[in-house]
Amino acid sequence: MADETLIQEFAKRAQSAEEEIVHLKKKIATLKSKVASEAENTPIDQKKSPEVDRLTVENTKLEYQINQLKRFIEEEKAKSSCIMTNTQFILNELFKQAIRVAFPAVTDPPILVQSTQNDKFGDYQCNSAMGLSQILKNNGQKANPQAIAKSIIASLPPNDLIEKVGMIMKK
Secondary structure, three states, rough: HHHHHHHHHHHHHHHHHHHHHHHHHHHHHHHHHHHHHHHHHHHHHOOOOHHHHHHHHHHHHHEEEHHHHHHHHHHHHHEEEEHHOOHHHHHHHHHHHHHHHHHHHHHHHHHHOOOOHHHOOOOOOOOHHHHHHHHHHHOOOOOOOHHHHHHHHHOOOOOOOOOOOOOOOOO
């Protein structure tokens, strides 16, 4: 699905940014150790050498980049948590699309997707066929709930979420 691709893209970006942070931290540590070792071996009056100034500037830039990357990672994490959708929302959207394809004349079809009460019937159920049956009957059309359910199932778009679809007939 598009959401999964987007999440994977954000995860890749975050991983890349985290790797960059590790790289920059290593570079900073190397620079600090160079500065420290030079400071130990340099007389006090020579400690303000151009090399130290250059390394200090570079160190400041690297610390700024690390802070920017950390902020970027936090923003990406916040965005991806906002984008993440739950299973029931995705199922609602899939069944809404199927019902609109199967029954385009119904302007505001009921979308009733919920967790099943009994595990032997699967994880989720869509109870929209009965509501659609009533709407179609009110519009003067014959409407068999079983036929409606079959039309909805046939109109479900291809997706990676739904493994199996079936109908349970109440007697």
